[in-house]
Amino acid sequence: MxxxxxxxxxxxxxxxxxxxxxxxxxxxxxxxxxxxxxxxxxxxxxxxxxxxxxxxxxxxxxxxxxxxxxxxxxxxxxxxxxxxxxxxxxxxxxxxxxxxxxxxxxxxxxxxxxxxxxxxENLSTPKVTMDGQANKNGTCTTKLTCSMEEGGDNVTYSWKAIGQGVNEFHDGAILPISWKSGEKDKTLICMARNPISHSSSAPILAQNLCEDSANDLRSSNFILYILPGAIVFSVMLVMTIPFAIRTERRKGKESQLLVCSATYVKAIKL
Known part of the structure; x- marks a missing residue:
């Protein structure tokens, strides 16, 4: 039926x-x-x-x-x-x-x-990779790329840069970076979104990306300021040592002469 x-x-x-x-x-x-x-x-x-x-x-x-x-x-x-x-x-x-x-x-x-x-799919944590880096005069330039290892259908990316006096947003998966040692540090976060979910990367500090740049600047400062002072000090030290040696020798001779004179005077009295 x-x-x-x-x-x-x-x-x-x-x-x-x-x-x-x-x-x-x-x-x-x-x-x-x-x-x-x-x-x-x-x-x-x-x-x-x-x-x-x-x-x-x-x-x-x-x-x-x-x-x-x-x-x-x-x-x-x-x-x-x-x-x-x-x-x-x-x-x-x-x-x-x-x-x-x-x-x-x-x-x-x-x-x-x-x-x-x-x-x-619900999005997992985005993956962030750094592509190339250039360091010149203490300024670091590089770029970060945000991507999804899985579930990357219809995903849009954006970046947020926050810090003291900094609150910036950038659209797209790629973020160019230019940071100079001595500048205020900023935190970079990648944000990924699809029609049903969103996710963010772990915070990234610009200073950590550009440690080589900071080291280069410190090396430059050492060469420009500290090293010349060290050289001058070394020269002065080299010049001072012979003078001190001559002074000590002269003092030694004078002491020896005084001892001899005292001995001669004592002999006469006797």
Whole structure:
């Protein structure tokens, strides 16, 4: 009996499919991997509703009789109000076009409503890489690139630079950097976003990226200021040592002369 009812429904629907249909505006729907979406119909009265996914039939609803045509999806599909379709445990390959063809006795032709489903993954932490670095006169120039190792569909990137007196935003995955040692440090954060989620990288300090530049500047300061002073001090020290030696020798001779004189005077008295 159930098979006969199914046959009658199929025959009725197939006879009506050749009739010209009218369509509503294509609706875009987004869902999260593992989540659920509902394709809502605003029809409370209908004779038959035929649901399809791309070119495959999903289910046929006729009055109180519901026939799910894909056995492997039966546990994932429900009809919350008797006509709308709810799909759960979303997979990447669920993305595509879903169509509801509504037949009503008051319609001269069926009405078709289409939905375009996009299934996205929740974003993980973005990966940040540094591409090249140049150091000149204490100024560091480089660029950072933000990317996703997985789940990178329809992702947009932006950068935030914050610090004392700094609050900047940059669009795009690539951030050029120019930082000079001695400048106030700033924190760089990459922000990634897709239609269902967003994520941010760990904070990055510009000073840490440009440590070589700071070291170069310290080396330059040593050469320009400290090293000349050290050289002058060394020269003065070299010049002073012989003078000190001569002075000590002269003092030694004078002491020896005084001792001899005292001995001579003492001998005379005796």
């Amino acid at each position: 159930a098979g006969f009812s199914t046959f009658i429904i199929f025959t009725s629907v197939l006879c009506q499919l050749s009739v010209t249909t009218t369509s509503g505006t294509l609706k875009e729907v987004v869902g999260a991997l593992g989540g659920s979406v509902t394709f809502t119909l605003n029809f409370t009265e209908f004779h038959t509703v035929v649901w399809t996914f791309n070119t495959f039939s999903i289910a046929i609803i006729a009055k109180d009789n519901v026939i799910v045509l894909q056995n492997h999806n039966k546990e994932r599909i429900i009809f919350p109000d008797g006509s709308s379709l709810k799909l759960s445990q979303l997979k990447k390959n669920d993305s595509g076009v879903y169509r509801a063809e509504i037949h009503r006795t008051s319609f001269q032709s069926p009405f078709t409503q289409e939905y375009k489903l996009y299934v996205y």
